[in-house]
Amino acid sequence: xxxxxxxxxxxxxxxxxxxxxxxxxxxxxxxxxxxxxxxxxxxxxxxxxxxxxxxxxxxxxxxxxxxxxxxxxxxxxxxxxxxxxxxxxxxxxxxxxxxxxxxxxxxxxxxxxxxxxxxxxxxxxxxxxxxxxxxxxxxxxxxxxxxxxxxxxxxxxxxxxxxxxxxxxxxxxxxxxxxxxxxxxxxxxxxxxxxxxxxxxxxxxxxxxxxxxxxxxxxxxxxxxxxxxxxxxxxxxxxxxxxxxxxxxxxxxxxxxxxxxxxxxxxxxxxxxxxxxxxxxxxxxxxxxxxxxxxxxxxxxxxxxxxxxxxxxxx
Numbered sequence: 001x002x003x004x005x006x007x008x009x010x011x012x013x014x015x016x017x018x019x020x021x022x023x024x025x026x027x028x029x030x031x032x033x034x035x036x037x038x039x040x041x042x043x044x045x046x047x048x049x050x051x052x053x054x055x056x057x058x059x060x061x062x063x064x065x066x067x068x069x070x071x072x073x074x075x076x077x078x079x080x081x082x083x084x085x086x087x088x089x090x091x092x093x094x095x096x097x098x099x100x101x102x103x104x105x106x107x108x109x110x111x112x113x114x115x116x117x118x119x120x121x122x123x124x125x126x127x128x129x130x131x132x133x134x135x136x137x138x139x140x141x142x143x144x145x146x147x148x149x150x151x152x153x154x155x156x157x158x159x160x161x162x163x164x165x166x167x168x169x170x171x172x173x174x175x176x177x178x179x180x181x182x183x184x185x186x187x188x189x190x191x192x193x194x195x196x197x198x199x200x201x202x203x204x205x206x207x208x209x210x211x212x213x214x215x216x217x218x219x220x221x222x223x224x225x226x227x228x229x230x231x232x233x234x235x236x237x238x239x240x241x242x243x244x245x246x247x248x249x250x251x252x253x254x255x256x257x258x259x260x261x262x263x264x265x266x267x268x269x270x271x272x273x274x275x276x277x278x279x280x281x282x283x284x285x286x287x288x289x290x291x292x293x294x295x296x297x298x299x300x301x302x303x304x305x306x307x308x309x310x311x312x313x314x315x
Contacts, residue, residue, distance in 0.1 A: 111154035112161070113197045117204070117265040120155030122146040123272045125280065126163035127288075134174045135281045141288045145276065161198050165205040166273040172206060186251070188213040196256075203256040204266050210256040213249070221249060 064086045071080035123145050130138030144159060172182055185208050187199060193212060203210045215221045225244045231237030238244035279285055 109157075109195060109197045111152075112158040113200075115155065115158055117162075117262050118269055120146070120151065120159060121148075122151065122155055122159035123269060123276065124159045124163035125273070125276055126160060126167060131167075131281060133171055137281065139289050139292055140281060141292060143276065143280070143288075145272075158197075158201075161195075161201055162205070162269065163273070164198070165202045166270055166277075168202065169205050169270060170274070170277065182208075184211060185209070186211045186213055188215070188218040199256045200259075203258045204262045205270065207258050207263065209258075212252040212254050212256075214252040215249065224248065 064083055068080050068083045071077075071083055125140075125143040127140040128142045131140045132138070144156065146159075147156075175182055185202075185206065187193070187202075187210055193216065199210050199212070225241065225248050228237040228244045228248065229239070229241055233239050238247065280288055
């Protein structure tokens with residue numbers, strides 16, 4: 001069985017991680033202990049900043065930072081970078097010219113790739129939109145365990161990448177337990193091809209070679225393959241989907257292989273992930289759903305009050 005994976009590491013998700021940096025900074029103003037050392041430790045690990053030059057932000061600086069985030073979430077890069085300069089903050093960016101020289105990524109990959117597996121002491125459940133496979137439960141929510149005042153943004157980022165791959169391994173194990181063999185993994189799609197850290201972690205967690213499709217736009221290629229079959233051999237196309245795929249779809253020369261030195265550590269992390277997965281996923285603790293129900297109850301109450309207010313105003 002060929003398993004093709006598409007990981008969509010959206011710009012919005014990555015920028016929300018950067019927004020978390022600001023939240024840590026604000027919280028730090030009320031933290032106990034040596035505040036200056038604490039702030040230096042955080043800012044020294046924020047791309048483009050230096051702890052020795054950083055000053056605890058005032059209200060105007062926080063406002064500028066919030067506006068920077070809003071611009072970036074709206075994909076308004078130029079305004080976001082301009083607003084960031086008002087608080088002497090340089091937006092970190094890099095371009096992977098080997099894939100697509102026009103794509104700029106705001107990610108913490110560089111710092112996260114320096115970390116060793118389990119170095120951050122974090123494990124996450126990436127159920128931000130529920131768990132569709134294997135639990136098929138949209139009411140589950142995300143979780144990060146092991147967070148502390150010393151936790152850095154790049155550690156959170158790496159934990160989220162690891163959670164993606166742990167979830168993938170859980171799906172693979174379910175296939176195997178059901179008698180469905182998995183012979184190779186081919187990753188396709190635009191974003192994962194640019195995130196080498198993710199693909200390295202995926203290889204280590206699944207303990208399999210990760211092959212990469214040699215096409216940044218696989219959906220378009222799939223449409224072209226069907227069009228070639230529809231055209232038929234007489235018009236320069238192909239007789240079957242299999243024949244068209246063989247001639248039109250290719251693998252990249254780049255592959256990612258598991259590192260045996262990390263195998264034991266990732267197995268231990270995966271064991272912790274599995275315990276959390278089963279504990280919250282199979283109803284041993286329904287805290288996620290209870291919290292979600294509380295939120296829904298308050299939201300519905302607010303809607304009823306709004307409806308009542310509108311009705312009274314109408315009368």
